[in-house]
Amino acid sequence: MADTLSVGINLDAFAHAINAIQQLRSSVTRVFDSLKDGMKNKETLEGREKAFISDFQENLHAVNRDLNELERLSNLVGRPSESHPLHNSGLLSLDPVQDKTPLYSQLLQAYKWSNKLQYHAGLASSLLNQQSLKRSAMQMGVSAKRRPKVQPTTLALPPQYVDDVIARIDRMFPDMSIHLSRPNGSSAVLLLDIWSKSSYQVFQKVTDHATTALLHYQLPQMPDVVVRSFMTWLRSYIKLFQAPCQRCGKFLQDGLPPTWRDFRTLEAFHDTCRQ
Structure with missing residues (x-):
């Protein structure tokens, strides 16, 4: 029998118990x-019954037999020692009134949610x-090596x-009306109706696809490229009722035209066809 470690578990008995579990499953x-x-x-019914029984x-x-052996080994495994102090957190599980103050269960749920x-x-x-920039819809015809990289x-x-x-x-985009305003000082916004729903x-x-496009075109180092890419994508809806x-x-x-526009190629798709 192996020596019992300080944690209070007999490792030799623990290994035999694992083997006993496997043997029990096989049985x-x-x-x-x-x-x-x-x-x-078997040729006769009586012979088949006797063999089956x-x-x-x-x-x-x-x-x-395997179950008895597993119970015997489980008594030899031992129990882990409580040498690792939990300080005050170890008292949370001893709350006698779980229905009124389930602090321990709530703490575990908050920990899982945080992870x-x-x-x-x-x-x-x-x-x-x-x-x-490779995912941008803008094709300006200018080499990426020669394009000035603004890194504010x-x-x-x-x-x-x-x-x-x-x-x-x-x-x-002369066919699109763009107006810039600064209602709160230096912060600039484009004139858009974002409150009323069509x-x-x-x-x-x-509108839903445009919201998705705003999340897609994201490049903080070059905001002007982001705005041009989004406006190019938005302008592709000029043929909303003409493009198949x-x-x-x-x-x-x-009853609806293809309302989705690919972010890279600007090709038109129905919602069910783009997947």
Whole structure:
């Protein structure tokens, strides 16, 4: 018998107990196999019954023997010592009135929720960091090596810089009306109606897709490229009722035109066809 460690567990008995569990599982499996196979391989009915009863009793005795051996080994395994102090947190599980003050269970639930929140935040951060200019819908025809890379140390851009960017975008899209205003000082916003909801389902879907596009085009180092890319994507809806779906080739599906526009190619798809 191996020496008992300071943690209070006999490792030798623990290893034998694992083997006993495996043996018990095998014995139980043989019992069910015997029931599944039933009576066979005998010429007479009496012979089949005797063979079946004999095998079944033998398998049951094996289960009983393995179970007794497992109980014997479990008594030899021992119990872990309580040498690791939990300080005041160890008293939380001793709350006598769980229905009124379930502090321990709430603490465990908060801990699990915090772990899940940290995990999903890490996934979101990694996905946002994977965004690059290669996924942008802008095809300016200028080599990436020659394009000046503006790397501001802060997102608080000068007002003149914002005015110049919006002015250039306004000249790029003469068929779109763009107005810049600063209702709260230096913070600039584009003139958009973001409060009232359209009564038409087709434009409701376009609004949802535009919200998704705002989350997709993300590059803090070059905000002007992000705005131009988003405006180029948004301008593709100028042929909302004229462009067929690139997958099914139909103009209408369930009474709606293809409202989705691919972020890279700007091709039109129905919601069900783009997946």
